[in-house]
Ligand SMILES: Cc1cc2nc3c(=O)[nH]c(=O)nc-3n(C[C@H](O)[C@H](O)[C@H](O)COP(=O)(O)OP(=O)(O)OC[C@H]3O[C@@H](n4cnc5c(N)ncnc54)[C@H](O)[C@@H]3O)c2cc1C
């Protein structure tokens with residue numbers, strides 16, 4: 001059976017969830033071969049094998065951490081040459097997309113970004129994408145070379161599918177361009193203790209209506225009562241009330257949770273772009289005309305300072 | 321010393337308009353008003369600031385470059401009225417339906433022809449939203465990529481910037497020439513002044529076609545694309561939900577709904 005390369009997104013060996021979702025999709029097209037790079041690459045093997053990786057190609061070198069993107073492109077290209085895959089799948093992270101794009105140019109392959117589904121098709125994999133702020137759904141194919149596809153988080157279930165996970169050291173020769181962009185320093189993001197925004201089953205977001213950084217405690221309390229991640233509109237982020245890492249929308253994170261609760265958010269097209277594919281959408285807004293109400297499964301027209309704390313209390317009571 | 325900056329700007333259908341596909345499944349650019357992609361305004365703004373900072377050391381010159389139809393001149397005019405010095409417009413009937421691989425090829429050739437020390441792009445186009453073109457340009461031009469910056473500066477032939485990623489914030493550095501992209505966190509873009517708008521009318525706009533760039537028609541366009549869209553379907557409208565007015569019990573009723581959907 002044809003092999004499918006899967007680029008592993010991990011933090012010091014801890015495999016991030018979107019990569020496990022990629023393995024589910026890769027198994028539809030062929031046998032997944034994972035490529036894990038950088039510090040802790042070897043530690044990714046058990047999780048990858050557990051979810052279907054037949055082989056895991058690993059490489060570590062200081063270049064991966066010290067220089068931006070290109071060393072990883074060199075490594076994935078080495079894996080590509082060694083495997084001759086039927087397709088290459090990447091998570092749609094900033095880095096995943098850039099590595100994918102440069103690999104596609106080098107290998108003369110068509111590139112599809114931000115797929116929300118990938119299936120086997122007669123002429124190769126077929127990717128589903130959600131475009132124009134999720135107003136349209138397209139199906140696309142790569143018509144030249146080996147398909148290189150990046151996939152958004154939450155696009156497929158994580159499925160256990162134990163496989164051999166045979167570890168092989170990947171030998172990489174870094175090209176002269178690989179050291180072009182130096183990473184002078186790296187400050188890891190401090191964890192909020194809440195679920196990752198893009199991976200969470202429930203997202204609770206606040207917008208301009210929250211009216212102040214200190215008031216975000218109301219949004220956080222609701223999120224915590226549901227075990228949810230916290231999001232924010234760009235208006236709230238630009239006002240300095242909540243960190244940019246939590247921004248939902250076109251220029252922030254794109255989320256597709258089971259439940260999205262928007263409070264004090266009007267529902268501008270750029271915000272919708274990042275949340276419109278959520279399964280269930282709920283909004284609290286004091287303006288009955290707010291466009292967010294066009295999207296909701298359930299909406300409350302009211303003051304979020306009344307409605308949200310009451311909701312949080314009621315959830316706590318019901319959960320006991 | 322001089323600093324030649326090329327800013328890549330895209331002309332896109334207005335996101336607040338009714339965007340849709342044409343019969344050949346390319347983006348319909350006729351029925352919806354177009355404009356300079358808002359995310360590329362940030363690129364123009366950073367170019368202007370970098371040029372300002374540089375000016376003591378010599379001449380900085382900003383060229384704005386677009387690949388797009390006739391109307392894309394509007395995007396160039398806007399960038400010129402913000403303060404860019406000149407513009408290059410690559411326009412050719414054979415470009416219709418070009419994908420990111422073709423567009424990047426055309427941009428790379430046009431950038432080389434123009435001459436550059438620094439290329440600045442937006443973080444993503446607001447229509448295609450791929451966000452990969454800057455990385456591809458760097459690959460094609462064979463120069464460092466310093467992308468997705470929320471802060472950028474140029475000093476002594478070195479570009480420095482901050483990239484706020486998913487799991488970490490990184491400080492980056494590369495020697496010129498380089499390709500940079502900036503995010504919408506890099507700083508508000510200025511509005512064109514009346515004087516800027518008047519001045520823009522006199523600034524040179526050079527038109528180039530594929531022949532000028534020595535690109536074969538079959539390398540670009542719909543037929544030359546490396547990807548194919550097979551279908552585009554309008555997302556079904558969400559079924560109308562329940563909307564209640566809070567009369568003191570709004571939170572409780574919402575909790576009831578969430579419980580009925582098994583979220584509690
Ligand atoms: C290129 C570009 C990219 C963008 N990217 C993003 C993006 O990624 N994410 C994003 O969110 N936006 C983005 N935007 C901005 C977007 O257009 C909107 O400006 C933004 O989403 C508005 O945020 P908001 O809904 O919080 O604020 P507003 O539109 O001001 O809405 C606030 C809402 O709160 C309600 N409200 C006020 N007080 C209360 C109260 N006490 N109780 C209940 N409701 C109340 C009001 O009725 C109103 O509907 C982008 C814009 C551009 C041009």
Ligand SMILES: Nc1ncnc2c1ncn2[C@@H]1O[C@H](COP(=O)(O)O)[C@@H](O)[C@H]1O
Nearest residue numbers: 328329387441442444445450451452453
């Ligand atoms: N047709 C185009 N003409 C000029 N610049 C472009 C064009 N398409 C994309 N770009 C540049 O590339 C960036 C990223 O685009 P994309 O990868 O298409 O999302 C944009 O913000 C622009 O700076």
